[in-house]
Amino acid sequence: MRELESFKYKISSPQKIVITTHHKPDADALGSSLGMANYLKKKGHKVTVITPSDYPYFLHWMKGNDEVINFEDKNQQPRAIDLIQNATMIFCMDFSCTNRLQDMKDHIEKSNAYIVNIDHHQDPKDFSDFRYWSTKAAATCELVYELIVEIGDKELIDKDIAECLYAGIMTDTGGFRHPNTTKNVHLITAELIGIGADNSRISRFIYDTNSIDRLKFIGFAITRRLVIMEDLKTAYFAINKKDLRKYNSQTGDTEGLVNYALSLDGIKIAALFTEREDGVKISFRSTEDVAVNKFAASYFEGGGHKNASGGKSRLSLQETTEKFEKLIKENYNILFNQAELIHEKN
Ligand code: 5GP
Numbered sequence: 010m011r012e013l014e015s016f017k018y019k020i021s022s023p024q025k026i027v028i029t030t031h032h033k034p035d036a037d038a039l040g041s042s043l044g045m046a047n048y049l050k051k052k053g054h055k056v057t058v059i060t061p062s063d064y065p066y067f068l069h070w071m072k073g074n075d076e077v078i079n080f081e082d083k084n085q086q087p088r089a090i091d092l093i094q095n096a097t098m099i100f101c102m103d104f105s106c107t108n109r110l111q112d113m114k115d116h117i118e119k120s121n122a123y124i125v126n127i128d129h130h131q132d133p134k135d136f137s138d139f140r141y142w143s144t145k146a147a148a149t150c151e152l153v154y155e156l157i158v159e160i161g162d163k164e165l166i167d168k169d170i171a172e173c174l175y176a177g178i179m180t181d182t183g184g185f186r187h188p189n190t191t192k193n194v195h196l197i198t199a200e201l202i203g204i205g206a207d208n209s210r211i212s213r214f215i216y217d218t219n220s221i222d223r224l225k226f227i228g229f230a231i232t233r234r235l236v237i238m239e240d241l242k243t244a245y246f247a248i249n250k251k252d253l254r255k256y257n258s259q260t261g262d263t264e265g266l267v268n269y270a271l272s273l274d275g276i277k278i279a280a281l282f283t284e285r286e287d288g289v290k291i292s293f294r295s296t297e298d299v300a301v302n303k304f305a306a307s308y309f310e311g312g313g314h315k316n317a318s319g320g321k322s323r324l325s326l327q328e329t330t331e332k333f334e335k336l337i338k339e340n341y342n343i344l345f346n347q348a349e350l351i352h353e354k355n
C-alpha cells in the first residue's frame with residue numbers, strides 16, 4: 010500500500026471518476042465497482058462505472074446497475090471513451106494487469122487521470138498512482154470495505170453498498186467455503202449484515218435464479234462433456250460453441266461449472282475449457298494443497314489465485330485439451346509436489 014494520504018487528499022474535492030474492472034466481471038468485480046461507485050457518489054463525486062463487457066444477469070440487482078456502461082455496446086462506446094478521456098480519477102477494481110481490460114486497455118492506459126488500483130490478485134503490475142492491494146484479502150470487496158473504514162467513512166456504508174460488497178465476498182470465498190474464508194471475512198460480513206445487507210436474499214439472487222436452460226446445460230455437461238483422468242487427480246469440461254448455442258447459453262451460465270469437476274472425490278485439479286468467438290477461455294480450480302496459478306501463467310497466458318485461476322488459448326478446443334492433458338502428465342510431480350514451474354520455452 011502506498012500514497013494513502015495523496016489518495017485521501019485527492020478524493021476530498023469533487024472528481025470526475027470512471028470505475029472499471031476486468032472483462033466479464035464476476036460478483037466481486039462488479040460488487041467492488043458498484044460498492045465503490047455508490048460510496049463515491051455519496052461523497053459528491055461524479056461517478057460512472059464502465060465494464061469492458063457484459064456480465065451475468067444474476068448480478069443485475071445491484072444498486073447502480075442500470076447506469077453501468079458496457080464498453081462492448083457500440084452505441085455506448087463513444088460516451089464511454091469520452092468519459093475516460095475526461096476523467097480525473099480512474100479506479101481499476103479486481104484486476105492486477107491491464108490486459109484484463111481487453112478493448113478498453115488502450116483507452117485507460119492513454120489517460121492522464123490519477124489511477125487507483127484496488128485488488129487481491131498475485132503479482133500486480135505497476136500501473137497505478139495509488140494501489141490498495143493485498144493477496145491476503147479473499148475479495149476486492151473486502152478491501153473496499155477496509156479502505157472506506159480506513160478513510161474514516163464507515164458511517165457512509167449503507168444497505169446498498171453493504172449488499173454490493175457482501176456479494177463479492179460471498180462468491181470469492183465460494184459461499185464461505187474456500188480456504189480464504191478467514192476470521193476477517195466473517196467479521197466484515199457480520200458488519201455488512203449489521204448495516205442491513207440481506208444475506209439470504211443475495212445468495213438466492215446469485216445461486217438460485219437458474220433458468221431451465223442452464224440447469225439442463227449443467228446436466229448435459231456433467232453427463233457428456235466431463236473428462237476424468239483419475240490417475241492424474243484431474244477432471245475437466247470441454248464445452249464447444251454448438252453446446253452453448255443448443256442450451257441458449259447466457260453470460261454467467263458456465264460460472265461455477267468447473268466446481269462440479271473439483272467436487273469429485275480424489276480430484277485435485279479441475280478445468281473448464283469454453284470455446285468462444287476469440288479463442289478458448291479456461292478456468293482452473295484446485296484443492297488447497299495444489300497451486301494452479303503458475304501453471305495457468307506458464308502455459309495458458311493467464312494467472313490468478315493459488316486455487317482459482319484462469320487463462321486462454323488460441324488453439325482449437327481439441328488441441329487445447331490435448332495440450333492440457335500432456336502438460337498435466339509432464340508437470341504431475343511439480344504440481345503435486347508444489348515445486349516451482351519451469352517456464353515454457355516458446
Ligand atoms: P474464472 O475461472 O472465474 O474466470 O477466474 C478465476 C480467477 O482466475 C479470477 O479471479 C482471476 O483471478 C483469474 N483469471 C481468470 N482469467 C484470467 C486471465 O485471463 N488472466 C489472469 N491473469 N487471471 C485470470
Ligand code: MN
Nearest residue numbers: 037103148149
Ligand atoms: Mn476477486
